[in-house]
Amino acid sequence: MRRTARLLTGTALAVAAAGLGAAPASADDTAGLRVYPSSAVPGGQVTVNTAGCGDGGTAGGDASAVGAGAFTLAPGTxxxxxxxxxxxxxxxxxxxxxxxxxxxxxxxxxTGDLVVTLTSPREQVYPRGSVKTGVGGALGPDPVRTAAGVAALAVAAAGGTWLLHRRARGDGI
Structure with a gap:
């Protein structure tokens, strides 16, 4: 019984010591640098906020990693x-x-992270071009072949109309 009590007391002390050691790290996490938007496109404007410099504190910002250079952080709204x-x-x-x-x-x-992308997450991207399905498109995009196909259809339509007209008049075929 005494051995179990010592084991439990030792475990409780170890857990308490680990909890005390972790407390400053979690307090430091809230004082990080927040980047809005976290994902930006080249030419876009980025806002940076931090509570890590205290109430009314100022800071010197450095965005030279992305090529933007230095900027100033002042007490905000x-x-x-x-x-x-x-x-x-x-x-x-x-x-x-x-x-x-x-x-x-x-x-x-x-510190904080900024992700640079080539397309904005808010920007809608529309597909372009044709879909290769294997169906149709026998003439292809060649304008000469397309014109020849249209001319063949026009001749067929005119010939059919002429035959129907003769038949209606009773001239026969």
């Missing part, structure tokens, strides 16, 4: 957050880039 903007250069290549902000008061660095 959300209480306790610093906010800044930059434009993704038109020459940016698709990929994931780390955006960094350094707090002016204490030099703390906060």
């Amino acid at each position: 959300h209480e306790g957050e610093a906010s800044g903007r930059f434009r993704v250069p038109p020459s940016a290549q698709p990929g994931t880039y780390e955006i960094v902000a350094t707090c002016a008061e204490d030099g703390r660095r906060v």
Whole structure:
């Protein structure tokens, strides 16, 4: 009985110690750099927010990884957050880039990720071209063959109309 009590007490102490060690990491996670939109196209504007610099804090932003250079984060409309903007250069290549902000008061660095894509998630992409189904299209896209086919159909229609007209008059075939 005494052995079981020691085992349970030791386990409880280990769990409590692990929980105390994990508490600062979770508090630090809320102070990261939030990038809106998280996925942008070249030439698009990006807004960056952080609560990691304290209430009314400012920061220097660095988006040179994507080629946008430095920008400033100042106290924004959300209480306790610093906010800044930059434009993704038109020459940016698709990929994931780390955006960094350094707090002016204490030099703390906060980071966030920006994904650069060639198409906007809000942009509708429509299909172009023809579908290769193996059915039809015997003439193909050649304009000379298309004109010859249309002319053959016109001659057939005119000949059929002439024959029907003769038959209605009673001239016979």
